[in-house]
Amino acid sequence: MLRMRRRSRTICLYLAIITIFLHLVLVLFSASMYHLPCDPPLPTRMSIHRELAHIHHISPVISDPPEPPADARQDFSKVDANKSAKGYLKMLYDKDLAEPAESGMSKLEALFDHPLYNLPSRPIPEEDWLFKVQPNAKNHDKMLILSANSWVSASRDGYEDVDWKNSSSHPPWLRFHLGISRWQLYPHRDPNMEPLTQHLANSRIVSAVQRSGGTQLKLVMSFPNYGQAMLKPMKQERNEETNYNLYYFSDFERHNAEIAAFHLDRILGYRRIPPVVGRLVDVVKEIKDITTDLKLARTFFTSPVGNVCFYGRCSYYCSTEHAVCGRPTALEASLAVMLPDPALAARRSWRSPWRRSYSRTKLAEWETNPDYCSSVKRTAPYNKGTRLVDFIDLVILDFLMSNMDRHHYETFEKFGNDTFLLHLDNGRAFGRHSKDEPSILAPLKQCCRIRRSTWYRLRLLSLPQYQLSDVMRSSLSHDPLSSVAPLLAEPHLAALDRRLAAVLQTVSGCLKQQSEKGGDEVFYEDLDHLKDLFASAD
Ligand SMILES: Nc1ncnc2c1ncn2[C@@H]1O[C@H](COP(=O)(O)OP(=O)(O)OP(=O)(O)O)[C@@H](O)[C@H]1O
Numbered sequence: 001m002l003r004m005r006r007r008s009r010t011i012c013l014y015l016a017i018i019t020i021f022l023h024l025v026l027v028l029f030s031a032s033m034y035h036l037p038c039d040p041p042l043p044t045r046m047s048i049h050r051e052l053a054h055i056h057h058i059s060p061v062i063s064d065p066p067e068p069p070a071d072a073r074q075d076f077s078k079v080d081a082n083k084s085a086k087g088y089l090k091m092l093y094d095k096d097l098a099e100p101a102e103s104g105m106s107k108l109e110a111l112f113d114h115p116l117y118n119l120p121s122r123p124i125p126e127e128d129w130l131f132k133v134q135p136n137a138k139n140h141d142k143m144l145i146l147s148a149n150s151w152v153s154a155s156r157d158g159y160e161d162v163d164w165k166n167s168s169s170h171p172p173w174l175r176f177h178l179g180i181s182r183w184q185l186y187p188h189r190d191p192n193m194e195p196l197t198q199h200l201a202n203s204r205i206v207s208a209v210q211r212s213g214g215t216q217l218k219l220v221m222s223f224p225n226y227g228q229a230m231l232k233p234m235k236q237e238r239n240e241e242t243n244y245n246l247y248y249f250s251d252f253e254r255h256n257a258e259i260a261a262f263h264l265d266r267i268l269g270y271r272r273i274p275p276v277v278g279r280l281v282d283v284v285k286e287i288k289d290i291t292t293d294l295k296l297a298r299t300f301f302t303s304p305v306g307n308v309c310f311y312g313r314c315s316y317y318c319s320t321e322h323a324v325c326g327r328p329t330a331l332e333a334s335l336a337v338m339l340p341d342p343a344l345a346a347r348r349s350w351r352s353p354w355r356r357s358y359s360r361t362k363l364a365e366w367e368t369n370p371d372y373c374s375s376v377k378r379t380a381p382y383n384k385g386t387r388l389v390d391f392i393d394l395v396i397l398d399f400l401m402s403n404m405d406r407h408h409y410e411t412f413e414k415f416g417n418d419t420f421l422l423h424l425d426n427g428r429a430f431g432r433h434s435k436d437e438p439s440i441l442a443p444l445k446q447c448c449r450i451r452r453s454t455w456y457r458l459r460l461l462s463l464p465q466y467q468l469s470d471v472m473r474s475s476l477s478h479d480p481l482s483s484v485a486p487l488l489a490e491p492h493l494a495a496l497d498r499r500l501a502a503v504l505q506t507v508s509g510c511l512k513q514q515s516e517k518g519g520d521e522v523f524y525e526d527l528d529h530l531k532d533l534f535a536s537a538d
């Protein structure tokens, strides 16, 4: 009896253990089921970005590091003694010493070869890259990359298989993203510039949709290698001037202004505008036939002379009266390479302290208060670091191209306040050549502050052998659309030289005022670490 009871107790115990075990197995199994991924959705550019962003949050690895920019690798000791910056700088002050650019060398080449554009710089520390890259990823990280990339390369109609793991096969747009650092979008003499512009100009267009937000018509174009570009169509003939009765905020956006702004920004040595190229787009084959944007598709029509036109949906100039038309299907447009998705690299938008009122009747405070800058100088972030002189750099660019529409500017959030300003949205520049707009220079006049290096480069561009209008003409002649017509009409090029002289005069006025009445230093000394090189230059 006792034996029987003991045996049944043992059996019960076994049964209980087996039940608990089965239960555990069931729990574990269902937990693993829960974590199994669903079938990956078809890859989209956003999903690539999300995946990359995800990787960034978990580990700072994408793949092998991109080539460090050429100028980051340069070292101080390697500066050519014969072409020392000192000698060249003397030349800025004594025009008789000005040497002609080496024969056969274009003025643009000579400019970009100048020591002022090749100043030695320290290597870029890891935290100063927009995207951190580590060559020796741990296995765990590599697994993450592989899983991310496998769903990126799952083929989709019209898109190519890209080997994201191998940095040597990275498409140019990704190299551009990986080369963005705290102080510039791309390095001087960037080896990726040619492939990137070729990519924008020639890649097959697999998708075209209207970009939401913003006031005027623009499209987001996608390419087979997952690259994207922002398209602005031609709306105005090159030699046309904006109607004098139009306010700046009612002006058209011009595709050639976006292109020319990119070239000017690079010539000024800023490198703060994402590369833009011109392209003849077939409005039927490359927009109408492939768009998935029904709202956009509904706005296509054929004009009385047989040209294909469309107008899209937006708050300004999106109507039949302002349609953009092909000839009969070829449309000139600007394509700007897309910056990394904000999910991957958040941007901050800053209101310009010298913002216009955007009203026909009101004036902004800076227009009536000549002492306005002293309060800005005391206000963060303009009271520290380079923010004020960075803003002045932007003001100079805007004055040269007569852009009155700079209400905001953006920065990459990752870099906090110590970073360059993105010079996006230049479509309303180059509207008038016969008139300058002195109010754009108000911040320079009121603050009397400028980076020393900017001042030197501006002086260089005023010398006959590097003349701004000539280097701009030469630079723009590399754009694919220049074969259709020069991107800036001659009067616009001439206006650049005239306006450059006005900027130099304003700074000279500041220097004079400072020596007579005292006041804050005019120059922000950003070349102090190269003192020896520049000693006795001024
Ligand atoms: N190359 C780019 N890559 C990614 N985003 C961009 C790029 N260029 C512009 N943007 C973003 O798109 C927004 C709208 O572009 P843009 O300002 O050129 O158009 P817009 O119609 O003039 O807009 P708005 O009327 O607001 O000034 C910009 O504020 C900027 O954040």
Ligand SMILES: [Mn+2]
Pocket: 405, 425, 427
């Ligand atoms: Mn705008």
